[in-house]
Amino acid sequence: MPNKTFFWFFLPTGLAMVLFIGLPIISTGVQSFYAQHDQVVKEVKKCDPFGCTVSIVVDNEETTKIREAKPLGKFNGFGTYVDRNHLATEEIKKFWNETETFGEFVDQVTNLPFYKALIFTLTYCIFVTPNVLLLGFIIALSLNAISRKIRGPLIFGTILPMIVTPLVGSLVLFWMIDSQGIIGANIQNLMNDPYLSLKSSKTLTWITIIIYGIWHHSPFAFVVFYAALQTVPQEPIEAAIIDGASRFQRIKHIVLPHIYPVVTFVALISLMDNFRVFEPIIGFSAEGSAQSLSWLIYDNLVNEEVILFGSAAATSMMTIIGIAILLAPVLVRTWKEFKTAR
């Protein structure tokens, strides 16, 4: 495509991207460098049906004046990024000096909210992404091998987990693993431990969410792989069969290299999706045991009566950076291949 045609072709999309993705990200970035003004409080008498007390309120007149002068708030630089609820640089320095063993240090660091969330998010990515790829590929291969007559309904059944709204899917599983639900009660019976609860144990909650993640994301990998399998040329495969190659050898040497770019694509998309894991935490009411970076943002914005815009913005920016770092190896590789291809 000539560059000029490409430019006009891409313009509407590009504009929309700048308007709806670029600008909000910039605005979030700016926001993350600001904190609220110092609160001006005053002592007043408060009376309610239970009696009167003297206590403090925010002085609105004063606050309005300050806010009008500087609507963005107090410039805080990287203050929010390094505070205890984010990167916690000072705390980590302190832990490093105070703790005696490395294990103790790690314990202390992983107790900080940001690192706690980061560890869950990464664990989730590390376990879910490869399993999704593997499971999706196996399902695609198996479905590709069976009779065309029953393939349609089977494909439909396979992509069901993706059709079900994430929140509904996780809620259904949430009720099933309840200590009185079908899975929860059976596991209690099996382990002979009436106090066993999938929901109160941290490890078990993590495992549940990871299994849910694999269940929910596999159909996406399957659909893409299945489409890619349709493009595998038959001739080399037939030649390989004549040469006596086993099924495994055929897949390894012909099918996989052929669909390799698609594997990269699916890996990229699932990594991005998994890094933003959020719905299952809400669906499973797992806030107590599992927090992800996205959940931290949500928590800052809605879980408290006071909205922490600066905190949420800082976590958002760090999530974007996190995704960029995760994707970097794959992107660099794709870029190199692209260049050699030319």
Add this chain to the structure above:
Amino acid sequence: MRKILVTLLFLLFGTSAYADCNIKSGSINILANDFPALRTFVETSKQCKGSADFKVTHSSEHNKIAVPALTANPSEFSARIAANSSIVPLMNQDLIRPLDDLVKKYGKGIQDSQLITIDGKVMAVAFMANTQHLYYREDVLKDLGIDVPKTYEEVVAASEKIRASGKMQYPYAAAYKAGWNLAEEFVNMYIGHGGEFFKSGSAEPNVNNAKGVATLNMLKKLSELSNPDYLTHDSEAIKVEWESGNVALMTLWASRSGTLLDDEGDPNITKATKLTGPATVGGGNIPAATLWWDGFTLAKNRSDADAEATFRALAHAASNKKMVADAADQAVWLVEGFVPGPKSIGVIEAVKMGAKPYPMLPQMGLMHGALGSEIVEFLQGKESAEQALKDVEAAYTSKAKEQGFL
């Protein structure tokens, strides 16, 4: 023909039953929490909407919507039904208007005790009181010869006895869902121990002390007697547990008693469900509970005409003797003419015992939020009480710094 006549008659008498407040214009849009008493209240105010537009949003997620919706100008809602805790963010952001003029003009039936005044200005009109108190199963306690517990130590002992008897595996329940609910339980228990959340006269946190540790230990003891999924249970979930007969002792909101004691569910359980005041803890004499009021506030970013229409409709409900008589078992109404029934025992006992109201401080929301997420690991047995409280203070401090309170 007869049908038409009946319909006509119905319309005639039907409408005559509604008091018309003669509201000619304006639009009314209310945001409220979702429980039966509030529905009754809003329905009552609707009766006198006259020719004004009337919309209402009942949502248990009201806290999340309120500030953004009222910040917009003009704001989405003309009124917000708030409580001690949820009025604070509205005050902090200057989102609600003083009601003095409107009270003078249209608030004839409203009692002085209903007015929430801050710095001499009426900011809200309360209409019901609420608290968390004990519910017990009379049949279970009687069978095992247990007296009705008055302290949380007795609740623990009674629950252990019930468990030992083999009647119930998890005899105790309270809303321990990680987040707001769990933090609320901490607030109650800490106040019961005589704790103060902030160093006096400042916004410096003050929970990492012996009282805080005692509070956490008591919460842990109770959680061990609860369903192992307690960290996911909110008020609705423990209500279901109770109605399934799995629980014999429970701490729950007074405003939920109506749905527990209604005709739905197992009649034997409903019959044996009894209410008593909130328990004390650690030898203290004030109950481990907080008093709450629910009242209405009016949005600042809305036209005066809308505010007037909204006030008149809501004031009609907030001074409605018929409503409090008809719905006497839904809430402890603060409205004139309310005769407390058996379902109001919890709140009345709490007031008699000298329960404290939930602290109405600008930075309390941040403390509540920090508590809700940082004490979970202690309950799971993953860290010590001191460490958990240290985390609470640290999490609170960095949030309070960002908000400019410290």
